[in-house]
Amino acid sequence: MLSKVYSCCFFGMDGYCVEIETFISNGLPSCQIVGLPDAAVNESKERVRSAIKNSGMEFPLKRITVNMAPADIRKEGAFYDLPIAVGILLSSGQVEPAFPMEDTAIIGELSLGGEVKKVKGILTMAIALKEMGFSRIILPRDNAEEASIVENMEIIGIKSLDEAVEYLKAPEKYKQPKKSEHPPEAPGAELDLSDVRGQENAKRALEIAAAGMHNIILIGPPGSGKTMLARRLPTILPDLKEEQALEVTKIYSIAGKLEGKSIIRVPPFRAPHHTISAASLVGGGTIPRPGEISLAHQGVLFLDELPEFSRRVLEALRQPVENEVITVSRVNATFSFPAKFLLAASANPCPCGYYGDHTRECRCSPRDIQKYFGRISGPLMDRIDLQVEISRVPVQDLDRRKGGATSAEVKERVIRAREIQYNRLKGKGLLYNSQLSIKDIEQNCRVSARAMDFLNSTYRRLGLSARGYVKVLKVARTIADLEEKGGVEVEDIAEALQYRITS
Ligand SMILES: Nc1ncnc2c1ncn2[C@@H]1O[C@H](COP(=O)(O)OP(=O)(O)OP(=O)(O)O)[C@@H](O)[C@H]1O
Numbered sequence: 243m244l245s246k247v248y249s250c251c252f253f254g255m256d257g258y259c260v261e262i263e264t265f266i267s268n269g270l271p272s273c274q275i276v277g278l279p280d281a282a283v284n285e286s287k288e289r290v291r292s293a294i295k296n297s298g299m300e301f302p303l304k305r306i307t308v309n310m311a312p313a314d315i316r317k318e319g320a321f322y323d324l325p326i327a328v329g330i331l332l333s334s335g336q337v338e339p340a341f342p343m344e345d346t347a348i349i350g351e352l353s354l355g356g357e358v359k360k361v362k363g364i365l366t367m368a369i370a371l372k373e374m375g376f377s378r379i380i381l382p383r384d385n386a387e388e389a390s391i392v393e394n395m396e397i398i399g400i401k402s403l404d405e406a407v408e409y410l411k412a413p414e415k416y417k418q419p420k421k422s423e424h425p426p427e428a429p430g431a432e433l434d435l436s437d438v439r440g441q442e443n444a445k446r447a448l449e450i451a452a453a454g455m456h457n458i459i460l461i462g463p464p465g466s467g468k469t470m471l472a473r474r475l476p477t478i479l480p481d482l483k484e485e486q487a488l489e490v491t492k493i494y495s496i497a498g499k500l501e502g503k504s505i506i507r508v509p510p511f512r513a514p515h516h517t518i519s520a521a522s523l524v525g526g527g528t529i530p531r532p533g534e535i536s537l538a539h540q541g542v543l544f545l546d547e548l549p550e551f552s553r554r555v556l557e558a559l560r561q562p563v564e565n566e567v568i569t570v571s572r573v574n575a576t577f578s579f580p581a582k583f584l585l586a587a588s589a590n591p592c593p594c595g596y597y598g599d600h601t602r603e604c605r606c607s608p609r610d611i612q613k614y615f616g617r618i619s620g621p622l623m624d625r626i627d628l629q630v631e632i633s634r635v636p637v638q639d640l641d642r643r644k645g646g647a648t649s650a651e652v653k654e655r656v657i658r659a660r661e662i663q664y665n666r667l668k669g670k671g672l673l674y675n676s677q678l679s680i681k682d683i684e685q686n687c688r689v690s691a692r693a694m695d696f697l698n699s700t701y702r703r704l705g706l707s708a709r710g711y712v713k714v715l716k717v718a719r720t721i722a723d724l725e726e727k728g729g730v731e732v733e734d735i736a737e738a739l740q741y742r743i744t745s
């Protein structure tokens with residue numbers, strides 16, 4: 243008998259429907275899976291055989307042919323176990339579904355004992371299946387919460403092959419598991435900007451970075467609080483908007499890093515160690531998976547001690563920082579993952595760390611310093627809008643028990659500035675000032691004539707590069723937004739000019 247079951251797979255950020263036909267005929271006992279299966283699909287045969295037997299059903303001793311279509315998509319991963327097992331049970335007449343199965347998709351990996359195990363990328367697949375017109379998905383119970391974000395889709399979370407069979411026979415008996423309530427996430431609630439004493443200049447720069455999603459680098463001697471400051475950046479970032487939250491959740495679903503959360507609303511914060519490889523940073527692998535830059539999408543990628551990262555890693559970062567997306571090419575396909583993140587970095591001013599410090603003498607030669615910074619200068623530094631030099635906090639400031647504004651206060655200002663940008667840039671599909679091009683700036687920045695004159699004369703005097711010129715305008719626009727001003731004034735340009743060391 244012939245049966246047809248639908249399942250799903252995903253590549254990059256997109257899901258595709260997979261049709262699984264099973265035909266059982268008389269002949270020597272065999273089981274063949276055709277349609278470009280990879281090793282995981284072939285291994286699936288053994289799991290399916292064992293799971294069916296251990297669930298008290300019969301694995302037919304006949305000639306079984308399983309065809310997976312379309313044949314031109316490479317089918318990786320183990321999530322076809324469950325649909326293949328169901329196909330065999332339907333074809334051998336052991337199960338008769340109580341409803342037509344055209345609008346039902348089945349996804350799940352089986353253990354030898356017949357339990358259904360959690361899989362990656364459920365959210366991506368559920369969204370794609372809905373777009374294709376499916377109305378019901380049978381999937382692992384542990385993935386049910388993740389899939390339930392998709393509206394108007396019946397999500398059937400099951401724990402074992404047995405349960406799947408019971409559901410197919412009598413769907414009315416199935417009880418929807420209760421949705422667990424998640425307390426609102428509070429990222430590093432124990433951290434607050436007011437923990438950092440002094441450093442008002444750096445805190446202000448962080449506020450501007452958060453408001454306009456400008457990349458920022460903090461340069462200063464050891465122990466001046468660079469790491470401390472950067473780790474507090476997430477506490478002043480507004481929650482994600484609905485559309486972004488879904489996109490971020492999709493990335494985490496594909497990476498298998500949702501950790502029980504149903505939807506991610508808090509901007510992610512990723513701080514990979516400087517020994518990270520280029521592939522883990524930007525994403526890759528034979529089946530491409532999102533890297534750290536995509537996991538930081540709509541949030542912060544913090545690279546502590548930037549010059550310690552290998553040159554290859556920093557080179558790999560250039561393209562996504564500019565394009566907000568990372569494209570990975572493989573023999574048979576090209577995958578893209580979004581990567582719009584705020585790059586926050588820290589660096590010592592020289593290898594020993596004390597260049598420019600008043601308390602200790604720097605032991606580095608000019609050549610050492612040049613070599614140290616040579617790694618990050620140039621194209622990457624060019625893409626960092628805010629370059630902030632910080633010095634050690636004087637003892638009296640540390641002592642004063644005065645931390646300045648709290649994260650909550652700053653966050654409120656950031657939220658207002660974001661709303662202003664959002665309303666101004668809506669029509670262009672942009673969200674932040676950092677995304678503005680020179681043309682957008684002309685149309686949107688409303689720079690007063692005096693401010694423009696001031697910038698032009700400074701440009702000539704300081705020999706700013708063209709990129710530096712645009713950077714100053716973008717940052718000045720964010721500063722004006724934080725003050726809720728319609729136009730950019732001289733003082734906004736003047737402040738923006740402070741946040742540059744190179745170009
Ligand atoms: N401005 C500050 N306010 C309060 N504590 C501070 C400040 N600066 C430094 N500290 C203290 O010093 C410690 C070290 O700071 P942090 O790790 O942020 O320095 P760093 O600039 O990243 O140094 P390194 O270059 O060595 O990584 C902090 O854990 C904190 O206890």
Ligand SMILES: [Mg+2]
Pocket residue numbers: 468469470546588
């Ligand atoms: Mg540090």
